[in-house]
Amino acid sequence: MSQQAVNTIEKRFSELHKKTSPEVWNNADELFKLSQQLEKTDIYLARRVMQRVRILQPDRPKIKMHLKRLSDEVALHAKQTQTSTSTEPSTKQSENKKNSEEKNNKLDNFFSKLNNNFSSKKWAQPWVLLLAVPFVLFAFYQLVWAAPRFESRAQLIIQQPDGMATMDPSMALLSGLGVGGNSTADTEIAKAYIHSEDMLNYLQTHNNLKEHYQNGGDVFSRLSSDASIEDLLKFYIDHTTVEIDEASGVIKILVQGFTPEFANTLTQAIVNRAEWYINSIGHQLADAQLQFIRLEHAKVEQxxxxxxxxxxxxxxxxxxxxxxxxxxxxxxxxxxxxxxxxxxxxxxxxxxxxxxxxxxxxxxxxxxxxxxxxxxxxxxxxxxxxxxxxxxxxxxxxxxxxxxxxxxxxxxxxxxxxxxxxxxxxxxxxxxxxxxRQLKYLVVVESATLPQDNKYPTTLYNILLFAALQLMLFGIGKIVLATVKELR
Incomplete structure (x- = not known):
């Protein structure tokens, strides 16, 4: 094949590249179909397109086989062209030129249809349905629709009175004063009471907790209108966090609300009720113990x-x-x-x-x-x-x-x-x-704070996490489908 013929093929190949959309040009399957279509009208251009397909997917045996077949047909067609070109009149050349223009027009129509078909189907691709659409919807919810939640904070600690300061040292040592008690158990008791149904009933009576959870927020973050007491307790526990520092024994209470004022009020109510509870159980135990000793002492006195x-x-x-x-x-x-x-x-x-x-x-x-x-x-x-x-x-x-x-x-x-x-x-x-010595008091280290900025939802973190999970699940699905196809 002469250098002029090669240049002509490359020129038509470049024009084909310009007329083809990038989605089709970089898709080996679409170019394979295009080569089969061009094979009927322009065997040279069809072989050039198949070479492009081989570059995109060099390991497919089917592509190698088709490329070899097209190369053989091009060689055969070149021999026939060389024997006939010397006897053809000049009118034949003009006729070939006209046929070439008709071929180009047909190719233009073909590629326009192909691009339209591809564009009409691109929204039906799996990655669009499984990745793009859910991601856009979730991002819209996080950025526009999701209701802000404010978090108020309070810190407490359970302390015992210092009896060593008011007693003789020997008497204090005999009675056990100055020996540390089980502070871990006390903090766990306080945490259990904060997350108990008794605390929920108290908050519902004094702060109307259920109404705030049902009327605030968006449709996905608020409490349902027909929620039971168990659902309300679970919702309350999910929005109330109690953290305990094992080293210092400090209890941190984090309460979420749909308004900063309600979050602050609810946190203060929880602190006051927890303080009453810890103080009351200490006095009850002390009174019960003293009552028994007083009865025995009365018998001895009598x-x-x-x-x-x-x-x-x-x-x-x-x-x-x-x-x-x-x-x-x-x-x-x-x-x-x-x-x-x-x-x-x-x-x-x-x-x-x-x-x-x-x-x-x-x-x-x-x-x-x-x-x-x-x-x-x-x-x-x-x-x-x-x-x-x-x-x-x-x-x-x-x-x-x-x-x-x-x-x-x-x-x-x-x-x-x-x-x-x-x-x-x-x-x-x-x-x-x-x-x-057994009396314990709940001391407020930090009063309930009034938040100014919402802490939840954490928009960027949620969107990135959702995207990572999407990609991971989509990749797993692709691997499973590829495995199934391979096993077939």
Whole structure:
């Protein structure tokens, strides 16, 4: 083939490129169809287009086969043209020129139809239906339609009173003050109460939470009009976040609302109710513990009073201030009389050795000794017998030893009651300290804030995430379809 023929083919190929849309020109399947159409009218241009198809998809055996066939037909057609061109008259050349112009007109009509068909079908392509349309709709919702949500913030911490500052250090150590409690459990209790139905009922009563969630926002972000209490609780939990810092124990409450004022009001209501709850459960536990200790202390105190009354009644009954002292005094009197009798007996024996029985001194000393012996017998009877006397004590026919035994029992009972009362007083003081130690208070670190800018929806993040998910799912779908086609 001459260089002039090659240039002519390249010129027609360039004109074809200009008339063809970029979508068709870069699509191997569309160019393959175009080559088949051109094969009937212009075999040289058809082979050139097939070469373009091979460049776009070099690995397809079908394209190689068609390109080889077109090359063979071009070679055969070139031989026939060389044998006939020498005998053809000049009128034939003008006729060929006219035919060439008609071919070009036909090609123009063909490519215009092809471009129109491709343009009419491009919106029905899978990537348009599965990627572009959903992405545009979602972006429109995020940028234009989605209602803003404002977030108010508050920070709290649960603290215990410092008992070490008001107590003796040894007493505080004995009672356990200064030892840290389970703050993690307290913060988890506060979080559970904030997300509980009791808190929801309180907020519904004082802030009409359901009306705000149903009337605010857009159709996709608001609460449905026929929502149940369970749906309302789930919606409330989704829009109320409670974060706990494990290191410091700070509780952060993040509340969303469709208006900044409502978000601030709702956060303040949650803080006030949570503070009431934490303080109330601490006082309830302390009161219950103290109530039990007070009842036990009252029993011990009553026992002590009964022992005191019994002892006093016994003393009044026997006309004794201290029976033990009275008994000791009687014993001392008895021992003193025995000593005097022994002394008088020795003196009497000495006088009888030198004097007669009728001597005045002997008679007087014998009389004194006889009186001392009678008094000794009387004192011994007072200690051991049940004979009543009216000299020093009135025991109502009861011996002094029995009185002492009864008084000893009463005294032991009184001492035991007194010891029990003392222990009970210590236990009561410890219970008061322990109850004071267990009291917990919710301290506000940061009051409820009034937001100025909406935090939700996060438009850019949502759009990018949606696009990433779309591309991932579309790619997975393409891989599955390609696998199915390959298996067929």
């Amino acid at each position: 026992r002590l009073r009964d022992a005191q009354k019994n002892t006093l009644a016994f003393q009044q009954k026997n006309n004794l201030l201290d029976p033990e002292a009275e008994g000791l005094a009687l014993q001392q009197i008895t021992y003193g009389l025995e000593g005097q009798i022994a002394t008088k007996s020795a003196q009497l024996k000495g006088l009888r050795s030198t004097m007669t029985e009728k001597a005045p001194q002997v008679v007087m000393l014998a009389s004194e000794l006889s009186a001392l012996k009678k008094q000794l017998e009387l004192e011994r009877d007072r200690l051991s017998t049940q004979q009543g006397t009216n000299n020093n004590i009135k025991n109502n026919g009861t011996s002094v030893s029995e009185v002492l035994a009864q008084f000893s029992d009463l005294k032991i009972e009184l001492e035991l009651a007194l010891k029990g009362y003392t222990s009970s007083e210590v236990s009561l003081d410890k219970a008061r300290i322990e109850a004071y």
